[in-house]
Amino acid sequence: MNIENSIAYFKQTFYSDVKLDMELDKEDALYCLDYSDDFSVFFLCDCGDHYTVMQEKHFKDSNLSDDELFDIGIRNLRAVAEKIKITQNEGLLYFSGSGDFEASLLLVSEIWSDWLVEYCPNGYVAAIPARDILVVSDKRDESGIEKLISIIGSIWPDGDHLLSNSLYHQSGKKWVPYKNA
Template identity: 45%
Template sequence: MDIKKAIAYFKQIIPGEGPLIVDIPDDDQPFCLPFSEDISIFFLIDNGDNYTLVQNRDLERQNISPAQLFEIGINNLDNIRENEIEVSKHNETLIFSGNGNLEASLLLIPELWDIGLESFCPNGYVAAIPARDVLAVCDRNDSESISELREIIERVWPGGDHLLSKTLFVRENGRWTPSGEI
C-alpha cells in the first residue's frame, strides 16, 4: 500500500452503536480524524475496483504523521475534484456530481471554499451532505435555497446509500461546523 495515494473521505460513524463482537488491535483499526458528531475523516487507497482503508499501522510503517496524511489526502482529493467532479447550478444551489463516492468529502478542500466559489455565496456557505455522493451548497442568507437543501436531505434519507448526516453545515472561520438551526 502506497500511503501517498491516500484520499481523504467522509464516513458516517454512530457512537456507541452496539457492542463490538471482535476486539480489533489498535494497529489494525482504520486511521480516522473527527469531523463532526456523526462523521469522521477516513483515508482510502483506490485499488481500481475497490478501496482499502488506511490503518493505524500504515502510518507508522511508512513514517507518515497524521498531519502529513491529512495533507496528502486533501491534495489527492483535490486532484480527483479537478478531473472527475462537475459543479452545476440548480436555482441558487450549487450541486457537485461526477465521482459517486467523494462529492461530500469536497468540504475538506479549503481552497475550494476560501478562493474558488466565494463569489457564488458572498454571505457564507451552507452545505448538505446526506450521503457520500451528495454535496449541495448555497448562500447562508438564501432561505429558499436552504429549504431546498433540507428537501435534498429528506429525499436521500433514510433510504440512501452510504449515508452521512441529516445536519446542515456552515463554514465559519475556515471550518465547516454543524449549523444547529438556520
C-alpha cells in the same frame, strides 16, 4: 499500500456502548481523524481498480504525522475535485462526478475560498446527506436553505452511504453544524 495515493474521505462515524461480538486488534482498526459528531476523515488508498481503507498499522508504518497524512489526503482529493462537475440550479450548487468523494470536497479549502465565492458571497451552507451528495446554498438564501433541508429529507434515513442529516457552514477552516436550519 502506497500512502502517497491516500485520499481524504468523509465516512459516517458510529458511537455505541454495545459490546461487539468480535474485537479487532487496534492495528487492524480503520485509521481516522475526528471531524464532527456525524462523520470522521478516513483515508482511502487508490489502488488503481479499487480503494483500500487505511488501517492503524498502515499509518504507524508510514512514520507520518496526522498533519502530514492529512495534507497528502487533501492533495489527492484536490485532484479528484478537478474532475467534479458543479451545476447551478435554482440558486443551489450541485456537485457530481465521482460517486464517492463529493461530500468530502468540503475539505478542499480553495473551492470555498476562491472557486465559488461569486455564487455564495454571503458564505455557504452545505448538505452532505451521503458520501456522493454535496449541495450548497448561499448562507442568506432562505429558500435555498429550505431546499437543502428537503434534499436531506428525501435521502435520510434510507439512502446509501449516509453521512449526516445536518446542514453545515464554514467556521474558520472547518465545517460545523448550521444551527439556523
